[in-house]
Amino acid sequence: MMKCAVGIAGLFCIIGNGAVQAQTADYRVIEPTRLYVAYSKTSNIIFPFAISSVDRGSRDLMVQKAKGVKNILQVKAGKENFSETNLSIVTEDGKFYSFLVGYDSKPSILNLQFSKYSQGTDDEPARLTRDTLNAADVERTADLVKISKTKRRGPHDKKFEIEAKLTSVYIKNDLFYFQVFLENKSSINYYIDQLKLSVRDRKVARRTASQEIDVVPRYITGNSTVVKARDKGGLVLAVPKFTIPDKKQLFLFLSEEDGGRNLKLKIKNRHLVNAIPITN
Numbered sequence: 001m002m003k004c005a006v007g008i009a010g011l012f013c014i015i016g017n018g019a020v021q022a023q024t025a026d027y028r029v030i031e032p033t034r035l036y037v038a039y040s041k042t043s044n045i046i047f048p049f050a051i052s053s054v055d056r057g058s059r060d061l062m063v064q065k066a067k068g069v070k071n072i073l074q075v076k077a078g079k080e081n082f083s084e085t086n087l088s089i090v091t092e093d094g095k096f097y098s099f100l101v102g103y104d105s106k107p108s109i110l111n112l113q114f115s116k117y118s119q120g121t122d123d124e125p126a127r128l129t130r131d132t133l134n135a136a137d138v139e140r141t142a143d144l145v146k147i148s149k150t151k152r153r154g155p156h157d158k159k160f161e162i163e164a165k166l167t168s169v170y171i172k173n174d175l176f177y178f179q180v181f182l183e184n185k186s187s188i189n190y191y192i193d194q195l196k197l198s199v200r201d202r203k204v205a206r207r208t209a210s211q212e213i214d215v216v217p218r219y220i221t222g223n224s225t226v227v228k229a230r231d232k233g234g235l236v237l238a239v240p241k242f243t244i245p246d247k248k249q250l251f252l253f254l255s256e257e258d259g260g261r262n263l264k265l266k267i268k269n270r271h272l273v274n275a276i277p278i279t280n
Contacts, residue, residue: 032086033097035112036104037061039077046113047071049093049135057085061101077103093136135219138175141278142221142236145170145177154271157263161186162227164254164263167234169271172278175218176239178267180252183232190227193257195220197239202247215239215250244269 037043050070056063060082066072073089080103087099097114145168154166163183170177178197184190197215222235244250244267252265 030096030098032100033112035075035087035099035101036107036109037075037077037101038103038105038107039080040105041076041107041110043075043107043109044111045073045075045089045097045099046111047073047089047091047095047097048114049091049095051089052092053090055088057087057101058082061085061087063087075101080105092134094134137173138219138238139221141170141172141175142177142219142238145179145278146221146234146236148179150276152271152274152276155265155267157265159261159263162190162256162261162263164252164265166252166265166267166271169275170278171241171275174241176237176241176272176275177278178235178237178239178252180222180235180237180265181232182227182234182254184227184229187229189229190261191257191259192225192227192254194253194255195224195235196253197237197250198253199244199248199250202249215242241272243272 035043035045044066048071051065051073054063054073060078062076062078064074066074071091075087082103084100084102087101089097089099091097148168148170151167152169154168156163156165158164161184163181163185165181166178167181168179170179182190197217199213199215201212217237217239219238220235223233224235227233250267252267254263256262
């Protein structure tokens with residue numbers, strides 16, 4: 001009986017150890033990046049995508065986004081010789097970055113930049129809300145749409161040897177991807193002054209103010225500044241999904257800098273509702 005009791009106890013130990021091992025397999029430790037900041041100097045952390053959230057472990061740490069940009073975080077000490085604390089950042093591509101922050105009056109590193117292809121301190125994307133768009137996924141999808149050969153009949157406009165055409169509309173995760181073809185057959189570079197999507201009233205009565213709503217793309221890939229002479233190119237505009245209300249019209253406008261070759265594409269609801277789904 002004694003041997004049996006010992007055996008059973010050993011069995012429970014084995015089962016217990018197995019349970020512990022199973023639990024530890026469900027997670028892994030994320031090692032933070034060491035960062036030292038000063039009171040009289042500002043440190044800059046540059047991320048490949050826009051910052052969506054920041055959490056500091058102590059008020060002794062001062063943080064702010066750099067003015068005019070969304071992917072640079074400025075960090076400095078709120079007081080000298082503060083106790084070590086931590087800093088957590090999530091970027092719009094779903095990556096999580098963890099820092100262990102200490103004080104140093106003369107830090108050896110002031111600027112820290114993460115590569116677009118690095119995974120932060122975690123190989124897996126952070127779990128964000130459903131409403132948060134994964135910027136990396138949007139960029140990858142736009143790049144794929146840009147090289148897609150699937151064409152559908154869409155609106156086009158041409159003026160003085162410069163042509164624009166909506167070749168296809170795709171949709172993925174509640175985002176439209178407008179594939180736009182541009183061609184410059186002239187000997188003069190076409191510099192794009194303005195590129196915008198706008199919803200306007202179909203008809204405007206006299207003495208009645210016209211209403212115009214700009215649709216702001218979440219992302220644009222391709223050369224949106226110039227179409228060189230005797231050259232062609234393409235753009236992809238990632239736009240939150242919508243349909244055109246009654247008595248409204250959707251236009252894509254391209255205007256030339258210091259020129260008169262302005263183009264206008266009229267996009268209809270059928271182009272939107274027949275968008276090509278991207279399933280992977």
